[in-house]
Amino acid sequence: MLKEEVKTINTARFTYFVQDKHSEFNASDILKSSTLQRSNKDGNQGITEGVFWSKLRLKNDSNKSRTLILYNPLAGINYLDVYLYQKEVLKKRILLGDMREQKSRDFLNRYSAFELLLAPHEEITIVSKIDNFSVIYIAWIIEDTKVFIERESKFLILFSLVTGSFIFFIIVSFMYYLVHKEITYLIISFYIFISFSYQFAIQGIFYALDIGLNLELNTFISWSASQFGAISLLLFTYYFFEMKKNYKKLSYLLYFLLSVNIVLLLANLYALLIEEEYFMLLTPLYNLFYMLSIIFTIVLGFYIKVIGHRYYLLGQSFMFFALIIHSLALLGIIEFYVVYRYLITLSVFVDIILLFIAQSLKTQEHLKALSTAKVMLIEQSRFASMGQAIGHISHQWKHPLTLIGTSVSLLETILRHDKKNTLMHLENELPSMTHSIKHMKKTMMEFSNYYSANLKKVAFSPRETLDNSIALLSAKSTLKNAQITLDIDEDFKIINYEHICSNIMIILIDNSLDEFEYQNDNQILISMKLYKKQYIIRYKDNAGGIKIKPIEKVFEYFVSSKGETTGHGIGLAMVKMLVEDRLNGSISVKNREGGVVFEICFEK
Structure with a gap:
């Protein structure tokens, strides 16, 4: 019963469903069936396999016509067929889902949604067939058209700001990479790009924009982002802690996790393009090894004490907490709220900021050490060139010293054996000795001026x-x-x-x-x-x-x-x-x- 004052309603409590593992039913069967199960309070069936059918009866209990938007809050559903019955007569069939071309949709939105006009006191039955890879949400959210448009407009404004922040950090990280040549900044840029693409895919933005993106690729981005994220974080960890040089044994475990995530990434592509039934087998493995990768990074951040490790540890811990909440909700252990998807977005954003701060602190410390090393190198170069110059001076002094030595020996011999001619020989040798001394003095002055x-x-x-x-x-x-x-x-x-x-x-x-x-x-x-x-x-x-x-x-x-x-x-x-x-x-x-x-x- 839709009363006039009701603007938004979750139909989970009023929805009945059945799981159709072997594709035995059709819409007419569901319409007439009286053995359907009643949905739980949030409509989330968790990670499960097979097609689901649901049935919902709506009645406009007001004296005015109502224009409503009905949407499944789980963006990115593969196939969603909607059958509208009035007095058990099929009035309309609507084909929704992100694996269908956008041009086939009357109401293009990031959700699987359609517009419904109900006359006063009109009653309609909605039969839905949901076919998704694993996560199933069977209920509809019903909103007044005006409320839906206002809410979506606010979301798009907020998401645009988040997108701008992601792009800003991509540019800043890449610029830092170009300046400092630290590969960790390039990994951060890639991690941001993957997270940014994942949010666009999982929130249905890529589909709603209709930019010509292949529908299978859009689904691949949604399902493979966890492996891309794990690979990015493991690579960042490897270079941030310099594991090959400092922690060789631990690096073998990292290689293992890295290899498994790469294999799962390829398996995901195979399942998407060739054997879709493998998705149910792979889904728990995606989650398991992503969680193991995060746990591994947390342990390293706690165990290895380097500059910036506290920020690194805080970022990974926050990410782990968000993943636990999201996973428990998907498994049906706790009540599912759509806001949990935004919790993942927030955790990724916080993780990116903290990883960037951690690496920036490490880079700053490295630059200080490099600056000190450069000063030492300059001094080393100075002393080395001084030694080189002394060697050159010794070469220049050899000849004048030899001449002076020869002159002194000659004068000493004359003084002993021919004293009367000493003055004459002294007058002859003094100019040569003076010239040699001046040459040596000039060389020393050049050396002094240079240093x-x-x-x-x-x-x-x-x-x-x-x-x-x-x-x-x-x-x-x-x-x-x-x-x-x-x-x-x-x-x-x-x-x-x-x-x-x-x-x-x-x-x-x-x-x-x-x-x-x-x-x-x-x-x-x-x-x-x-x-x-x-x-x-x-x-x-x-x-x-x-x-x-x-x-x-x-x-x-x-x-x-x-x-x-x-x-x-x-x-x-x-x-x-x-x-x-x-x-x-x-x-x-x-x-x-x-x-x-x-x-x-x-x-x-």
Whole structure:
């Protein structure tokens, strides 16, 4: 009996049903049957197998015509046939369900729904045939059309906000992946996308939008989301806790759960496309291994103490709680409410936020450690280059020291055996000794200028700085018969870290000298220009180029083209770090014309 003041009603208490496992009945049989069972108070039959028939009698007990919307609250039902009888005469047959084309529906909605017009005191009998994979809800929700439209409008607005939040987190997670190169952020993006797709499928949004999505694919998304979710969470766990490196034995259990979920995913696809009867067999396995996967992640979050593990544990625990409530409702152990589906949505959303926070905290800690390591590497590079420079100075001092030693020995011999000519020989040898000492002093001044450790930005001449750097390597460049040409104006000045710029050039020049063979045309050309408020340094040699592929890999630590005995793979990695972190610029490399070209750009 529908009274005028009633706007919404759940027909579970007034619905009678029968299970038709062997497809023995038709609508007429159900209409005439007096042996149907009365539904429980929520209409949920849980996870069960076979076709269900239901019967409901409605009467408009008001003096006004009523326009009503009847819908099954379980979005995503495969097939739902509705037969409308008036005085045992079939008036209309309505075919609903998400496995039917949208164009066949008179009233397209995310639910299996139809519109019903009842005249005053009119009575009608509704016979329904429900054919779904496992979860069966036999009752109808009846709402006044206006109430239904208002409620659905509010839902769509809220769901749009949730969708926007999902998309926002997908973009943010993917951007974090691009910046930090942490695969966990990419896994979070995938997890969000799967959860987002699942909610669109299970809430009937994909079907209602009618975007040309294959109906079987829509069903596959709904039924396989738990396995995709489990796979995503297990992969996140694997990389978040670095299990291969730190917990090898536990990782074997994770591999097992991961493999089983992948197999179930493939089995789900097989059941959907080939043998639908396998769904009833697979459904408990889906739920079992999804729950086991969640329990495994909770145990790990409790057992393994790393940065961010509390947020990880909280997210998984909340997800587990939501799944328990939802599963108990589906099994009929507790009363089923449609809101439980939204509880899953909420738990996924909370889990995503907490996983993102957990990984962000871990990344932040990693960046702190990396920053400390970079400072240490800079100092290490500084001392290493100092040792290298001392080696170059020793080469430059050999010749003048030999000359001074020769002059001193000569004067000592003359003093002993030819004292009268001592003054004459002293006058001859002093200029040579003075020149040698001046050369040694000049070398020391160059060394002192280079390692003055000015850590502040200062105005300096790049050409003068490079001349000092080249002078430090003059012995090695002479040995390699290399000519270094500077295409930089003498009055050109910049404001930046002079020591950093010099250190970068020292590393590049020294690498070229190592690669040069002794020949007549060893050339290094260094140019520096100002172009559109950006300094561009171009370094070019003809040492044969870099053989490593891809060539950009030469900037990675411990990657060297010199071989294990002579190269350590730190120099160019240090150059890249100095350019990006200290000069706030960029560096690129390419082979060209029998050599290599480095291009360094940084803001004025």
